[in-house]
Amino acid sequence: MSKLDEAVKRLDGAVDGLEASLTAALAWGGSSELLVAELEVSKRDYAALAATTDEVSAKLDTAIGRLKFVLDA
Numbered sequence: 001m002s003k004l005d006e007a008v009k010r011l012d013g014a015v016d017g018l019e020a021s022l023t024a025a026l027a028w029g030g031s032s033e034l035l036v037a038e039l040e041v042s043k044r045d046y047a048a049l050a051a052t053t054d055e056v057s058a059k060l061d062t063a064i065g066r067l068k069f070v071l072d073a
Contacts, residue, residue, distance in 0.1 A: 004056060007053075008049060008053055011046050012046065015039075015046050019039065021035070022038075
């Protein structure tokens with residue numbers, strides 16, 4: 001599960017970096033529409049990864065619970 005946490009942290013950092021790039025590009029007169037679109041795609045990707053992480057975590061918790069039950073029996 002730590003690999004999932006690391007992946008979420010990396011993606012969160014990427015979104016933060018993209019937001020910083022957007023701010024910098026706007027300050028330099030960049031195309032805000034393109035950057036905003038890229039940011040929205042990154043946010044959707046982040047949301048999908050977060051949902052997958054939650055689902056995998058729940059399934060792992062269930063599997064661990066079953067294994068503990070079997071081992072205790």
